[in-house]
Amino acid sequence: DTAVSQTPKYLVTQMGNDKSIKCEQNLGHDTMYWYKQDSKKFLKIMFSYNNKELIINETVPNRFSPKSPDKAHLNLHINSLELGDSAVYFCASSQGSRGELFFGEGSRLTVL
Amino acid sequence: QKEVEQNSGPLSVPEGAIASLNCTYSDRGSQSFFWYRQYSGKSPELIMFIYSNGDKEDGRFTAQLNKASQYVSLLIRDSQPSDSATYLCAVRSYNTDKLIFGTGTRLQVFP
Numbered sequence: 001d002t003a004v005s006q007t008p009k010y011l012v013t014q015m016g017n018d019k020s021i022k023c024e025q026n027l028g029h030d031t032m033y034w035y036k037q038d039s040k041k042f043l044k045i046m047f048s049y050n051n052k053e054l055i056i057n058e059t060v061p062n063r064f065s066p067k068s069p070d071k072a073h074l075n076l077h078i079n080s081l082e083l084g085d086s087a088v089y090f091c092a093s094s095q096g097s098r099g100e101l102f103f104g105e106g107s108r109l110t111v112l
Numbered sequence: 113q114k115e116v117e118q119n120s121g122p123l124s125v126p127e128g129a130i131a132s133l134n135c136t137y138s139d140r141g142s143q144s145f146f147w148y149r150q151y152s153g154k155s156p157e158l159i160m161f162i163y164s165n166g167d168k169e170d171g172r173f174t175a176q177l178n179k180a181s182q183y184v185s186l187l188i189r190d191s192q193p194s195d196s197a198t199y200l201c202a203v204r205s206y207n208t209d210k211l212i213f214g215t216g217t218r219l220q221v222f223p
């Protein structure tokens with residue numbers, strides 16, 4: 001069983017469209033994250049949720065809206081996609097906000 | 113100054129040699145330090161973490177931490193071609209709990 005799973009793994013879309021990425025973890029962790037990895041492999045935190053509560057909200061355009069329906073799920077919706085949004089988006093989870101991070105396989109978003 | 117700095121590499125070492133990967137960080141309040149390995153096209157996976165000054169060994173891997181110098185390193189003994197990957201240093205701040213990653217060092221181990 002995959003510990004942290006993301007869908008879809010690949011998204012190719014046009015500028016201006018809206019897209020969503022879903023993430024689920026079966027590790028029983030209480031904290032989940034979205035990270036963005038750009039073409040230079042820099043992994044930057046975007047959001048973090050602990051027990052469905054938003055605890056980290058980095059300087060991210062408000063076109064990005066995370067939602068955590070329960071502590072095992074964290075989704076990311078992106079409105080009005082721009083070329084610069086092209087990246088790999090990783091979901092991760094940890095037990096507590098100081099625990100080790102376990103990453104999903106990533107969702108590669110390409111905006112044309 | 114970047115919060116976590118690593119040499120991007122590539123660092124090329126022959127099979128069987130020791131690979132030394134280095135990382136410096138700017139936040140003196142940092143409390144925990146992690147090394148992740150990321151194969152091309154894959155997700156990062158945790159190799160080691162270290163919280164206290166000194167060395168921590170796990171198999172062929174040794175993490176070294178020097179908080180006074182704000183420096184953490186990863187040594188890989190008996191390097192294998194399968195160790196070829198990007199190694200990401202990550203630092204967690206005590207104040208913010210955010211895990212901040214460096215840009216990674218690409219390691220190439222040649223036969």
